[in-house]
Amino acid sequence: MDGLPLLSAEQMASFVSRGFLRFDAAVPAEINDQFLAEMGEIAEALPGRRLREAYGEMMARAGVPEVPAGTPLDRAYAQGSAIRRLLDFPLVAGAIRSVVGEDPFFDGHFLHVTLPPAYHEGENVSQHTHQDSTIDPRQAFDLQIMYYPHAVTREMGGTRFVPGTHLRKVSEVALGRYQNIRGQQHMVCEPGTLLFLHSGIWHGGGVNLADRTRTMFKVRINPSKSQQRQFDVATLKPQSAQRPIFYVKGRLPAGVEQILMTPEPWFEQDTGRLEFVNRIKLWRYLTNDPTYDADYWLTRLENLAEA
């Protein structure tokens, strides 16, 4: 798999800071068309038809294989299938390699189909915001890829996610009480758009108010080896000194530090600083550089004033 287009240091820093990378209209139309053909027609929305019934029929028919969790990713999908082609597409394969390293495992996948109003009139079907899986105290993390094979309009209720929430250790939908968070994003996109997510990001499916079904495929991928220095480390600029902090006379230059130190609109004033600390710790992990710091946050705390 040599020669893959790996993520740059700045892309990786953005993933560390915000918990996602978005690639708009990145997948060729022929793969999108093949994917939708393999998934099959979703039954028409008939008033009064039960949501669960429609969903069950769709899952039984769709061309998503049943795959045991823990299967090597390169053996999870048949050669020539749309999902295999998607995962082998250089941009996708390079980003997977950059984030979870060599020889990753397949964890789980799902075909998220969000049906039009005829199926859910009067019901609250906006998915509560949640973090997938369960409490995950690791520094290591999994990658989730969300693939949008067709165009998604705002009315279709595309995936909602909250950038920068991925480093919070929460228990799945325990945070369901939060309806709206400043800075939340809703996926509105062209066909073939991809969202690469840190497994900790807070997200949920929106209500589909359009007259057509919305389809999104999600796959979770685990590292099996080191996640460290798997991105394009040649783009990593050596850090010669810490930047001036607080009292600065102008805009600081772009780069990894600037990316890591950019807050999200929902950050609380004090815990926003802890978010910076946790981003630096994750950057240290991914670059295998235990001395790295940005804006002096960890250097100050690690100064034990010992001879």
Place this chain on the structure above:
Amino acid sequence: MRRQKVLVLYLANSALDAPVVGWSVYDGTGQTLHMAGDNDQPPYRTGLDALKDGWRLFQASQLLPHEKGSEFDLAYLKYEFFFEQIVEVA
């Protein structure tokens, strides 16, 4: 017949006049339905603005010390304020 409307605001610090960073509305009258992701603009700029608009505060999150060894662990939003309005319905 009286029903309760609940507004939950998440603020940027423990002061009630701090900016809103998250919010939820639950309408016990059934006249409006609110759900996850239904609004990208907060209903009030601060918690104090909600008070000025007639919401009654009935619960605020406590300030708790940080447990040794887990000072940097973050989980749920920290500054949660529950407000209510009691509404007469037919």
